[in-house]
Amino acid sequence: MNLSELTIKKAMIGLSEKKFSARKLAEDCLKNIEERNKELNVFLEVFDDVLAQADVADKIISSGEANPLTGIPLAIKDNILIKGRKCSSASKILENYTASYDATVIKKLKDAGVIFMGRTNMDEFAMGSSTESSAFGPTKNPFDLSRVPGGSSGGSAVAVASGMALGALGSDTAGSIRQPAAFCGLVGMKPTYGAVSRYGLMALGSSIDQIGPITKTVEDAEIIFTAIAGADSLDATSVDVSPTEEFSWPSRPSLRSARAGENSSAGFTIGVPRDFLSEGVDPEVLKNFEESLEKLRAAGCKIIDISLPLVKYSLAVYYILMPAEASTNLARYDGMRFGFSAEAPNLLEVYKKTRGEGFGREVRRRIMLGTYVLSHGYYDAYYNKATAVRGQIKHEFEKVFEKVDLIATPTAPTPAFKLGEKIDPVSMYLSDIFTVPANIADLPAVSVPTGKNKDGLPLSFQLMASIGGESALFSTARILEKYLPAGDLS
Ligand code: GLN
Numbered sequence: 001m002n003l004s005e006l007t008i009k010k011a012m013i014g015l016s017e018k019k020f021s022a023r024k025l026a027e028d029c030l031k032n033i034e035e036r037n038k039e040l041n042v043f044l045e046v047f048d049d050v051l052a053q054a055d056v057a058d059k060i061i062s063s064g065e066a067n068p069l070t071g072i073p074l075a076i077k078d079n080i081l082i083k084g085r086k087c088s089s090a091s092k093i094l095e096n097y098t099a100s101y102d103a104t105v106i107k108k109l110k111d112a113g114v115i116f117m118g119r120t121n122m123d124e125f126a127m128g129s130s131t132e133s134s135a136f137g138p139t140k141n142p143f144d145l146s147r148v149p150g151g152s153s154g155g156s157a158v159a160v161a162s163g164m165a166l167g168a169l170g171s172d173t174a175g176s177i178r179q180p181a182a183f184c185g186l187v188g189m190k191p192t193y194g195a196v197s198r199y200g201l202m203a204l205g206s207s208i209d210q211i212g213p214i215t216k217t218v219e220d221a222e223i224i225f226t227a228i229a230g231a232d233s234l235d236a237t238s239v240d241v242s243p244t245e246e247f248s249w250p251s252r253p254s255l256r257s258a259r260a261g262e263n264s265s266a267g268f269t270i271g272v273p274r275d276f277l278s279e280g281v282d283p284e285v286l287k288n289f290e291e292s293l294e295k296l297r298a299a300g301c302k303i304i305d306i307s308l309p310l311v312k313y314s315l316a317v318y319y320i321l322m323p324a325e326a327s328t329n330l331a332r333y334d335g336m337r338f339g340f341s342a343e344a345p346n347l348l349e350v351y352k353k354t355r356g357e358g359f360g361r362e363v364r365r366r367i368m369l370g371t372y373v374l375s376h377g378y379y380d381a382y383y384n385k386a387t388a389v390r391g392q393i394k395h396e397f398e399k400v401f402e403k404v405d406l407i408a409t410p411t412a413p414t415p416a417f418k419l420g421e422k423i424d425p426v427s428m429y430l431s432d433i434f435t436v437p438a439n440i441a442d443l444p445a446v447s448v449p450t451g452k453n454k455d456g457l458p459l460s461f462q463l464m465a466s467i468g469g470e471s472a473l474f475s476t477a478r479i480l481e482k483y484l485p486a487g488d489l490s
Contacts, residue, residue, distance in 0.1 A: 003028040004163035008072055008220040011166055015061055015071045022057035022071030025166075026050050026115055029073045032163040033117070041139045042158045044078050045086060046118040053115045060113055069227055070113030075159035075168040078119040079126055080211065081200040082106050089202045090134035091124045093358030094339040103200020104235065105169060105211050105228040112227055117165045120155030124360045125330065126176055126204045128152050129431045130422065133362045138419055141183060143457055147416040150180030156214050157184040167215040167224055173204045174318055175412075175435025177212045178447035182411035182460030185449045187477070188214045189221045190435075192467050193442035195241035196225075197232030203329040205322040206237075208439045218448065218477040225470065241444075241468045268476055270296060270463075271306035271404035280430070282414045288459040289410045292450045292480055296408075299479045306404060310396045313389055314437040319429060320373050320386035326363075327370025333358065365425065390440055397441045401466040406476055408463055409434040411447040415457035438464045448477045 003025045006014065014020055030050060037043055047053075050073075057071035076082065079089040081099035083106075088094040102110065109116075123133040131139040131154025139154040141147040142162045149158045153170030157180035160168050170177040172190040181188025189212045196211045203209060213224035232238045272293065277286070297303050335341035335354030342353035359367070373382035400407065412431055422428040438445035445464040452458055461480060465473045 002031070002163060004032055004166065006166065007217050008069075008166045008215060008223055009217070011072055012068050012223075016066065018061075022054040022061065022115065023051060025071060026054040026073050026117075029117060029164050029166075036142075036162055037164065039140065039145070040142060040158050040162060041121055041137050042155045042162065042164055043075070043118040044088065044090065044121050044136055044155070047085070047116055050115060050117055057113050057115060067112040068223070069109065071115060072167070073115045073117050073165045074109065074224075075117050075120050075156055075165035076106070077122055077153050077156050077168070077170050079122060079171060079202040080106060080169055081202075082116060082119075085119065087119065087202070088339075089125045090122045090136055091359065091363070092135045092340060093333050093354070095135070097339040099200075101200065104197035104232045106200065108228050117159070120153070120159050120168065122155055123152035123176075124363050125202065125326070126152040126171055126173060127326070127362050127366055129175065129179055129428050130417070130419075131155065131180070132419065133360055135360055140419070141416045143185070144416065144455070146418055147457070148183065148419055150183035150412075150416065152176040152180075153214065154180045157181055157186055157188070160184070160186055160214055160216060167213055167220055169211055169224075169228075170214050171201055171204070171209055171211050172435075172439065173208045173210075173322060174439050175432040177214055178435050178445060178462060179412050179431065181214050182447045182449070183416040183458065185452075185458035186214055186216060187218050187221045187449065187481075188212070188447045189225060189473075190438060190445045191225060191229065191470065192239075192241050192444040193439075194237045194239040195229050195444070195470070197230070197235040197238045199232055199234035203325070205325040206329065207325060208318070208322060210439075218446070218474055218481050221446065222474045241470060267300055267302070268405040268472065269302045269304060269403065270406045270408050270476070271304055271400060272408055273308045273311060274305050276308060276311055277409060280413055280433075281410065284453040285410045285412075285414060285459060288450055288453070289408075289461060292461045293408065295480060295483050296476070301476070301479075304404065306400050306407065308396055308400060310389070310393050311437050314393060314440045315429065315433055317386045317389050317393065317440055318432075318436050319369075320382050321390065323366040323370030324374050324383050325370070327367045327374065330359070330363070330367055362425070393437070394441045397437075397443065397466070405469070405472050406463050406465050408461065411435060411460040411462040415453050415455075415459060434462060442467055444468075444470050444473055446473050446477045448480045450480060450483075
């Protein structure tokens with residue numbers, strides 16, 4: 001057996017029982033990289049010291065000092081800083097930028113003894129839903145090479161789906177963890193806003209971004225989430241939402257019982273926003289969604305219809321707030337401090353040429369949009385209005401969470417689409433229709449694979465919980481996972 005087929009949990013057990021070494025595990029991942037990275041375009045860089053990292057992990061394991069994650073090979077999205085390594089956000093403007101410090105999540109994983117396989121391809125600055133906007137070519141979906149893997153964390157998803165790493169980190173501002181996980185038959189989890197520190201994440205929308213795991217199983221996602229979660233003095237927006245601790249938010253009895261054991265999801269009430277699901281959803285996606293609801297019902301969950309009339313505005317709100325925040329965040333790339341700097345006769349020309357040549361089309365589009373909505377005279381009409389609507393959407397979710405423990409939708413309206421299919425930006429933006437509300441309302445959400453369509457493409461189910469409700473999410477997602485045909489999980 002190629003050890004890369006193992007789940008993180010099984011590899012952790014195998015390593016601790018000395019059934020195999022961290023070196024052998026890393027070698028098996030490297031073998032898959034060797035065989036398929038060229039074709040799939042997953043890694044922008046495979047680190048040259050993977051085996052040396054594995055040897056260090058083996059020494060730690062044999063000394064008996066190992067942490068549960070010691071020796072586990074992970075892939076890292078190319079917008080998360082690892083000290084001394086390149087980090088480009090898949091952009092020409094940062095092609096040769098080297099990180100000068102570790103992101104907090106990286107520091108935590110380093111301390112845990114994780115092996116970093118390399119940095120994965122993504123949509124440029126995380127702007128996209130297909131990984132096609134990368135300056136370094138698109139990543140391909142391993143289930144069908146003519147299709148996209150989703151995005152923006154497409155490289156991270158394919159690294160896990162094709163056995164190049166056992167798990168990966170992605171970032172999610174509107175679905176960039178959950179949607180590629182869905183397109184590649186994996187679990188993708190977006191934590192509560194602030195549950196994971198964003199120190200060292202290249203920002204897209206600072207009030208929306210979260211880092212989270214992409215894994216083969218719900219349990220693996222929980223393992224990584226637990227390792228990276230927690231308040232951090234270096235990220236003022238971070239809060240403690242560790243699933244192993246009592247949350248500080250107003251506790252609901254059912255959420256409390258979820259922490260007590262695995263089967264406590266029985267009895268959870270799950271709300272389905274029917275109105276929101278009525279248009280533009282692929283019939284096979286809808287059928288699979290209904291079947292998954294039936295499974296949850298059979299497991300003892302109560303399924304009820306809910307109404308979220310404002311949720312349909314989430315995408316519009318996102319496409320005001322995110323470009324505004326992105327245009328501000330990207331202002332620092334002007335050829336002076338970071339990365340690429342164009343030759344030009346004067347300072348203004350250096351700025352213009354550096355940004356004109358360094359940023360790709362989608363990034364330039366969003367900088368223009370963002371600068372416009374923040375400009376004098378329009379700020380109130382756009383940015384402030386969108387912020388106010390965001391507040392109302394949050395409030396609407398709060399109200400619904402007084403009645404339900406979780407909310408369910410499909411993760412994406414369609415399975416993986418064809419490379420080059422969505423040329424019109426709005427059709428691309430619409431693929432986030434079900435994932436973006438959780439970002440707008442700061443909620444934790446998870447995407448779980450729920451089988452395949454008739455063409456063999458993965459289908460997926462999304463659960464959202466109230467702020468701090470990670471534990472309820474994980475325990476309910478685990479129920480669904482049990483129904484996957486054997487062989488779909490290692
Ligand atoms: N598709 C979204 C966008 O293009 C996803 C962004 C994200 O989650 N990073 O903005």
